[in-house]
Amino acid sequence: MEFAFSSEQRMFAEQVLRFAKAEIVPRCAEHDLNSQFDREAFGRLGRFGLLGLHFPEELGGSNADVVTSTLAGYALGLAGVDGGLTLSYGAHTYLCADTIFAHGTDQQRRRYVPKLASGEWVGCMGLTEPGAGSDVAGMTTRAVKQGDSWVLNGAKMFITNGPVADVALVYAKSDPQAKHAGISAFIVEKGTPGFSAGQPLKKMGVRASPTSELFFEDCRIPLENLVGGEGQGFNMAMRTVEWDRSTLLAPMVGSMEYVLGKCAAYAKQRSQFGRPIAQFQAIKHKLAEMKVFVEAAKNLVFRIAWCKDQGRPLNHLEAAVAKLFVGDWSLGPSNEALLLHGGYGYCHEYEVERVFRDCRLAPIGGGTSEIQKMIISRLL
């Protein structure tokens, strides 16, 4: 067992940290407050290479391993990038682009992956439905083969990047009798007749990440837009779990470490009763709680990334443990961070307020904490 990152990984993380602090972070607060997707910042992520780190060079990537990719997400959070932008980055890169890369045909890869990796196009994934969240097999969006087309009908809900996506990877039932084995995945491009996105949903947190419904009304797409074969959709969606529990969780953990630094700095400069509040035991206690969470969460998240690098099949138990811990146990420290700032913590201009709101998604998105407990208890 060895927990150190390689010197190359550490150097790369430093580069990401410097880049994000200079090029991204100054824009974050405004976009969060206005619930606005920062297309410019997203493009900068693409030009820096972060939207396709693990893709091969010929498709616009850098052949990075999963640990390095996870470290990049962690560094974004650590720099102070808001949870909205990192969520959009994660959903785009790992839920949409990677699925096309991993399961698509050569033609699909060449058409979509380079443009998604560069940030020229924004991607989204449509899985959840108004009436089917964790119960994936209960989805009702239908895909029917008609001549040389697939025809999609139905709706998707809570779709990250939905309002701004140029490419949607959509899961639909191609065989309604077959439950999980009847789910297939399709690429739907923006502008396709019958495909539309709803208005951005007004959310508590991750506000710079636009979320909406997707609607499919007799939406006709070419047969070659099927990804990975008929009935393969559920397995493909499950493959994203590895990314979700590593690269998508990492920015949240980095973000908590960022907040820890902010709290320490605030505690040293804020005085009450004639001395900095950092000298009070109750304040040190809060800092300790945050520190323990950050160190514990890092181990769990990078374990998933490292196992994927070893080519091991996903360990569902460990993945659920990582998700459950980051989801449920981040709520306490993010609350402590806000309380440490007192009245200021309740105001928008202090980042702890934003992180507090952003963290609330952790036990919900990508599989609720209850689902993680269900998975773990079944595997015990």
Add this chain to the structure above:
Amino acid sequence: MDYDFSPEQTALRDKVRQALKEAPVPDLAGLEAGQLKEALLVWAGRLAHSGFLAACRAGGLGLLLAQEALAAASPSLLLGLAGSPQLLGRLVAHYGTPAQQERLLPALEQGRALGAVALGEGGTSVERGPLQTLAAPQGGGYVLSGSKGPLLGGPLADWLAVAAESPDGLVWCLLPREAAGLSLGPRTATLGLEGAAFGGLELHDCAVPTEMVIGPLPDRSSLTVVRAWEDELMVAAGLGVLARCQQAAVAFAKAHQSGGKPIIAYQEVGFKLAESLTLQQTAQLLAYKAAWAAEASQREAGALAACAKVFCCEAAQRVAGEALQVLGRAGFARGNPVEEAFRDAKYLTIAGVSAEISRQHLGEAVLAAY
């Protein structure tokens, strides 16, 4: 980065598991002092062959894995055995003279003698204030007077290291149990860990020759160092408690039926066990990383050790409580591993550096880092 254990890291654990397979751990709690010492020495001899006792002096991730396995079988056995080489053995190895090392270490590491470290006192926090146990110079040595609170392994110890305040600074005095002026108290009745034997001691004009004195030391850092070694032991015991409770609770929840199905199938039970497993795995990784960091002399080793202490020991307490709840009335009855673990776990957040002080240290480390 590598999340797999190397064969070197698991070698000692495998030997401990083998020893546990060959000889089940007796009910240590039910033994009177003489029998308990005999049983511990038998186990000490058994584990000495595997190198376990010598490894307790060296520390490291391999040792932690071995101690976790031992504590999963019996937290009392771990503390009863490992406290001796890990606290007294390390103290002598780090601060003692070659002659002192030659005299004590072979006996401690070959399982021929048990040792204890006498640090805590009734009326004060020893890390902050001056010790109330005094060492008055006499001849080349010292004369000790004072008392020490219940210490791990005290009533059974063949050798003790007593921390005391001398006019020239802190000293550690190495005393055989039969030293004149030293009275070892009886076993203190404790909430848990009855098989580890706690007890206090009194010192009345206890003369210590110079060759058995460590110090006077130039500073007081050895006090915090000993506490850190204790913390390592508590973390290992915490991992053992977690494993012991989780294993028992899952087994019970699968076997116990309600409404025609095992109770693990009910979310009130299954989800509880899922949370406990999450705590267990998280605690393991934190503890393993802290042990790795200490071994690799990482800059953050101290902070990681404090993280591990706080999280592992509190997780052990919480998981023990949940496991007991899962076992219901069966868990509430005396003499099952979960109720034992429930009582044992309380000690872990108290001993070494308490959870409260650990958090203060961590908070200070964070403030220093930013």
